[in-house]
Amino acid sequence: MRTLNISLPEARSVKINGQAFEIKVADVGIMERAIKMQEYSKIKSGDDQKIIKAIRETIAFIDEMLGEGATNKIAEGRPVNLSWAIETMQTIALEIVKEYQSEVVEEYE
Numbered sequence: 550m551r552t553l554n555i556s557l558p559e560a561r562s563v564k565i566n567g568q569a570f571e572i573k574v575a576d577v578g579i580m581e582r583a584i585k586m587q588e589y590s591k592i593k594s595g596d597d598q599k600i601i602k603a604i605r606e607t608i609a610f611i612d613e614m615l616g617e618g619a620t621n622k623i624a625e626g627r628p629v630n631l632s633w634a635i636e637t638m639q640t641i642a643l644e645i646v647k648e649y650q651s652e653v654v655e656e657y658e
Contacts, residue, residue, distance in 0.1 A: 563615070563645060565623050570615035576649035582610050583642040590635055600631055607634040614641065 561572040574582075589603035608629065611620045620629065623637060 561645070561648070563641065563648075565615075565641070566625075568622055570619055570622075572614060572645055573616060574614045576646050579614060579642045579645055583639060583646075586610065586635065586638060589631065592631070604629070604631050604634055607631070607638050611638050611641065614638075614645070 562569050563572060564570075586603075586607055589607065592599045592603055594600075608620045611623070611634070612618065620634070620637075624633070629637075
C-alpha cells in the first residue's frame with residue numbers, strides 16, 4: 550500500500566474588536582450561507598416568527614464560522630437584533646472570502 554502525506558493548510562484566523570477567532574468554515578461554505586442569508590434582510594417587520602428564525606440562524610452561522618460563543622464575544626454580551634446580526638455576518642464573511650481569494654491569486658500567479 551502506498552502512503553501519502555498531504556500537507557494541510559494552516560488554520561486561518563481573523564481578529565475582530567481585538568479578539569482572535571479561528572475560521573472554522575471553508576470559503577465556499579461561507580459564500581453559500583452568506584448568499585442564502587441575504588434573504589433575511591427582506592423580512593418585513595411584524596413577521597415575528599421569521600425574524601426570530603433569521604436572528605437565530607444568523608447567530609448560529611457566525612458561531613459556526615468562528616467558534617461557539619463568537620457572536621456573544623463580538624457583541625460584548627449585549628443583545629443583538631436582526632440588522633446587526635446580518636451586517637456582522639456579511640462583514641465577516643466578505644473579509645474571510647477576500648482573504649481566501651487573495652491567497653489563491655498569490656499562489657497561482
